[in-house]
Amino acid sequence: MGSPNSGKSTLFNALSGLHAKTGNYPGVTVTRYEGLTQTPAGPVIVEDLPGAYSLDPISPDEQVVDEVLDPDCDRPTSPDAVLATVDATTLRRSLGLIAQVLTIGLPTTVVVTFTDELARRHGRLDLVALERALGVPVRGIAAGDPRAVGELREHLTHARHWPRPVIPPPTDPDEVSGWISSVLASAGYRVPDLDTRSQKIDAVLLHPVWGTIVFFVTMFLFFQVIFTVAAPLQDLVQSFFDWLAGLVQTYVPDSWLTGLLSQGIIGGVGSVLVFLPQIALLFIVISLLEGTGYMSRAAFLMDRVMARAGLEGRAFVALLSSLACAIPGIMATRSLPSAKDRLATMLSAPLMTCSARLPVYVMLISLMVPADVRFGPIGAQGGVMFLLYLGGAIASMGTAWFFSRVTGRRQGQLPFYMEMPPYRLPRLATVFHAVWDACAAFLRKMTTIILGATIVLWLLLNLPTPSAAQLQQAGIDPADSGAVATYTLDHSAAGAIGHAIEPVFEPLGFDWRINIGVISSLSARETFVATMGQVAAASDPENPGTALETMTVDHGPRAGEKLFTPPVVGSLMVFFMFALQCIATMAVMRRETGTWKWPLIAWVYMFGLAWVMSFLTHLVLGAVL
Amino acid sequence: MSPSPAAPTVAVHPEATADPRTIRWVVPAGTFDFVGAPRVVPGALQALLDDGSLSAIAVEPAAVLTTAGVGNPLADPAGPDPTTDTSETWHTLGGPVRRALLAALADPTDWQAASSLDALPGAVLAAAVEQIIAGEVGAYVRSHGGSAQLVRVEGSVATIALDGACSGCPARGATLGLRFGRAVEALCPGAEVVLEENGVPLLLRWGRR
Numbered sequence: 001m002g003s004p005n006s007g008k009s010t011l012f013n014a015l016s017g018l019h020a021k022t023g024n025y026p027g028v029t030v031t032r033y034e035g036l037t038q039t040p041a042g043p044v045i046v047e048d049l050p051g052a053y054s055l056d057p058i059s060p061d062e063q064v065v066d067e068v069l070d071p072d073c074d075r076p077t078s079p080d081a082v083l084a085t086v087d088a089t090t091l092r093r094s095l096g097l098i099a100q101v102l103t104i105g106l107p108t109t110v111v112v113t114f115t116d117e118l119a120r121r122h123g124r125l126d127l128v129a130l131e132r133a134l135g136v137p138v139r140g141i142a143a144g145d146p147r148a149v150g151e152l153r154e155h156l157t158h159a160r161h162w163p164r165p166v167i168p169p170p171t172d173p174d175e176v177s178g179w180i181s182s183v184l185a186s187a188g189y190r191v192p193d194l195d196t197r198s199q200k201i202d203a204v205l206l207h208p209v210w211g212t213i214v215f216f217v218t219m220f221l222f223f224q225v226i227f228t229v230a231a232p233l234q235d236l237v238q239s240f241f242d243w244l245a246g247l248v249q250t251y252v253p254d255s256w257l258t259g260l261l262s263q264g265i266i267g268g269v270g271s272v273l274v275f276l277p278q279i280a281l282l283f284i285v286i287s288l289l290e291g292t293g294y295m296s297r298a299a300f301l302m303d304r305v306m307a308r309a310g311l312e313g314r315a316f317v318a319l320l321s322s323l324a325c326a327i328p329g330i331m332a333t334r335s336l337p338s339a340k341d342r343l344a345t346m347l348s349a350p351l352m353t354c355s356a357r358l359p360v361y362v363m364l365i366s367l368m369v370p371a372d373v374r375f376g377p378i379g380a381q382g383g384v385m386f387l388l389y390l391g392g393a394i395a396s397m398g399t400a401w402f403f404s405r406v407t408g409r410r411q412g413q414l415p416f417y418m419e420m421p422p423y424r425l426p427r428l429a430t431v432f433h434a435v436w437d438a439c440a441a442f443l444r445k446m447t448t449i450i451l452g453a454t455i456v457l458w459l460l461l462n463l464p465t466p467s468a469a470q471l472q473q474a475g476i477d478p479a480d481s482g483a484v485a486t487y488t489l490d491h492s493a494a495g496a497i498g499h500a501i502e503p504v505f506e507p508l509g510f511d512w513r514i515n516i517g518v519i520s521s522l523s524a525r526e527t528f529v530a531t532m533g534q535v536a537a538a539s540d541p542e543n544p545g546t547a548l549e550t551m552t553v554d555h556g557p558r559a560g561e562k563l564f565t566p567p568v569v570g571s572l573m574v575f576f577m578f579a580l581q582c583i584a585t586m587a588v589m590r591r592e593t594g595t596w597k598w599p600l601i602a603w604v605y606m607f608g609l610a611w612v613m614s615f616l617t618h619l620v621l622g623a624v625l
Numbered sequence: 626m627s628p629s630p631a632a633p634t635v636a637v638h639p640e641a642t643a644d645p646r647t648i649r650w651v652v653p654a655g656t657f658d659f660v661g662a663p664r665v666v667p668g669a670l671q672a673l674l675d676d677g678s679l680s681a682i683a684v685e686p687a688a689v690l691t692t693a694g695v696g697n698p699l700a701d702p703a704g705p706d707p708t709t710d711t712s713e714t715w716h717t718l719g720g721p722v723r724r725a726l727l728a729a730l731a732d733p734t735d736w737q738a739a740s741s742l743d744a745l746p747g748a749v750l751a752a753a754v755e756q757i758i759a760g761e762v763g764a765y766v767r768s769h770g771g772s773a774q775l776v777r778v779e780g781s782v783a784t785i786a787l788d789g790a791c792s793g794c795p796a797r798g799a800t801l802g803l804r805f806g807r808a809v810e811a812l813c814p815g816a817e818v819v820l821e822e823n824g825v826p827l828l829l830r831w832g833r834r
Contacts, residue, residue, distance in 0.1 A: 135641060
């Protein structure tokens with residue numbers, strides 16, 4: 001256990017070698033990490049407790065830590081011993097928590113982390129003297145030091161016999177502060193120099209004007225990079241799947257199976273997998289920002305903005321995580337002490353532009369904005385993407401503001417406390433892990449929800465198969481595969497659904513084919529791309545790549561016009577910006593709030609919002625363009 | 626000066642000693658101008674001595690040693706059993722002693738040395754140097770096959786003699802001077818250390834510059 005950012009999880013991973021089992025603490029929605037570490041005396045179970053600044057809990061995380069360590073709280077998970085991590089560069093602050101832990105009376109070892117950074121910044125700490133002053137074993141550990149981890153494993157075997165302080169630390173706040181000062185003086189602690197480098201950088205990056213400019217430029221460049229770097233990689237993936245589909249069409253005997261494999265599975269999954277490079281890049285950039293320490297500066301800058309939305313700066317971290325995915329974002333709301341804030345943040349998190357929207361946006365942007373349009377050095381496509389992200393952020397803030405007003409008057413403000421870690425060079429391993437986890441999660445989602453949805457959709461799009469008699473009746477030559485495919489799609493089960501809900505989406509400019517996509521995207525947003533891929537392949541099997549661009553409206557007042565006009569694409573984008581189309585997010589919301597009430601409220605609210613905003617967009621763009 | 630609620634609490638923490646009955650309370654360096662067993666201690670501590678909770682109190686440079694009493698009311702009424710763990714004693718005694726000590730440290734001038742010898746100028750520095758030689762720095766010298774003794778204390782300058790293996794080492798002035806200097810500074814702020822070898826001072830002075 002230890003404070004947030006004290007190297008707790010790094011140590012846990014080093015001890016348990018990433019074989020962590022995750023679970024939940026009973027009654028609360030705090031994730032529990034448990035792992036095995038092999039010691040000379042056999043395996044030992046280690047548990048990574050959530051970060052806590054003190055054992056006087058103000059957040060659910062701290063509540064859990066308090067309960068797990070409470071000797072009077074009889075639970076099967078009561079630990080035999082405690083490893084308490086403290087960051088050597090912020091030792092004074094951590095010792096308050098250590099004082100509380102030592103009064104509990106469990107065998108404790110204090111693990112001092114970031115000793116390398118302490119030395120680099122000319123700080124000093126005598127670990128032997130610290131051990132004498134605290135009265136419990138103290139071990140120092142520097143980042144990525146396997147030997148120290150080995151020694152710690154060895155040390156774990158004697159946990160029951162670790163020395164304990166003869167006199168536990170005081171509990172009176174004044175006495176505790178005296179105890180801390182005395183322990184630090186005894187251990188020859190010299191506070192590390194303020195990172196002059198970090199200070200100089202902060203002077204600019206935390207400046208109200210320059211900082212904000214840098215923040216927006218950073219975010220903007222971020223999207224430009226994602227577009228320019230990812231493009232060639234995406235072409236590679238695309239051509240691989242085209243080749244695969246070609247193989248299937250060549251070698252699989254011509255039947256419905258060919259269709260299912262090449263159009264349904266390869267076409268559907270392939271059209272989404274194309275975005276893997278982009279998602280990887282997104283997470284590389286996010287974890288680089290995290291690793292360098294810029295992320296918390298951004299949170300600090302945004303604290304003022306968050307305050308306008310009736311939230312505190314801590315909520316920004318949750319919303320920022322939602323840029324990757326709303327699920328970790330919603331989970332990050334646990335660090336918010338007030339239930340009202342938690343709820344408001346939870347409801348606004350799904351409006352942040354998550355990586356699942358990325359494939360949809362990319363596809364829609366390419367339909368609306370030609371790749372070669374530039375305003376000076378800025379690509380128009382990246383610019384539109386930036387606007388979409390900005391729109392999501394504004395919508396999210398508005399929602400937070402609305403719900404923090406609606407769910408009752410705000411309670412007293414808890415102190416806003418956010419660490420500014422020194423600027424560090426990000427560790428490659430950490431970046432790799434973050435990207436790998438994200439890509440693996442994306443692939444898991446691909447192979448379960450999306451693949452399932454894709455197959456179901458293919459069936460819906462291609463069944464019932466029209467008989468020869470039906471085709472003849474419609475005056476279609478059964479040899480003309482394109483015409484047959486179009487007829488099949490028109491009369492398929494999905495077509496029926498799409499047609500049935502046309503009145504709902506008519507004002508937004510969606511036709512029945514887009515409706516199929518929208519319906520399918522309710523399970524997971526990315527399936528929209530897969531569905532449109534299948535629809536395109538069905539309407540123009542010869543040329544699915546350009547099929548969407550050339551698709552025309554097949555009935556009604558706009559018959560014969562291009563389907564994907566700028567107003568339609570615009571309103572689709574806006575619809576995706578607002579709608580809650582993610583089963584997984586709703587499931588997490590249900591888990592975090594403990595009731596289906598809030599996810600349902602969120603779904604209805606966001607659908608309504610999406611519809612209205614989409615309608616307005618369609619109206620305005622139709623009038624302007 | 627009487628302690629007011631607003632007065633910052635004195636920085637104090639307990640450390641175990643080789644004798645489980647005795648606790649070393651580390652106090653800010655320079656708190657006392659004497660060493661040894663005090664003749665007079667402030668009321669709160671005196672009360673603990675009177676009721677037998679504590680059997681002895683001694684002052685070191687930058688520390689106060691308190692020894693648990695045999696007949697203290699908090700201890701086992703059956704009398705001390707040498708085999709029992711005394712940590713239990715200190716678990717209950719620790720809080721009261723800490724509070725008494727904090728109150729007593731609010732004005733260290735209320736403490737009086739047992740004899741004028743203990744309060745001689747230089748007595749604290751001499752005790753500090755002896756403590757350092759007996760402690761880690763001395764251990765470091767001995768581990769290199771050398772030895773160190775306190776030669777004399779003049780005012781705020783302590784002279785230490787180095788012998789043995791350290792004699793010929795070119796780094797002795799710097800490393801030892803620095804180690805001794807730092808250690809002495811920690812116990813007696815403002816004191817200085819001079820190293821001497823075979824009666825000849827090494828030309829380096831450490832301490833307050």
